[in-house]
Amino acid sequence: MPLAAFALLAAAQFFDYATFLVMTARHGLEAELNPIAVAITEAFGLPGLTLAKVTAVALLAGVVMVLTPSRRRLGSAVLSVGIGVGLLGGLSNVATI
Numbered sequence: 001m002p003l004a005a006f007a008l009l010a011a012a013q014f015f016d017y018a019t020f021l022v023m024t025a026r027h028g029l030e031a032e033l034n035p036i037a038v039a040i041t042e043a044f045g046l047p048g049l050t051l052a053k054v055t056a057v058a059l060l061a062g063v064v065m066v067l068t069p070s071r072r073r074l075g076s077a078v079l080s081v082g083i084g085v086g087l088l089g090g091l092s093n094v095a096t097i
Helices: 003-027 035-067 072-096
Strands: none
Touching: 003 035, 003 072, 035 072
């Protein structure tokens, strides 16, 4: 996978995270639609959510790197889903802001 694809994954997930911060600052945690993000934030605060987000991106990138040599299309699909989820989350947050 090109490095640009992994950079796009990180950027999409950062977009989701940054818009989450703005949205929850304005409207509170109840505005978040992702119940997993809400549960992590309630249990561990923003440091826990940040660690979970960074860990998820690293894990996803690792899975893609392991899959790609033998199953390039599956690796690309997994990476595309990770990028899409980040963009969808960020856009839903922007819509709420």
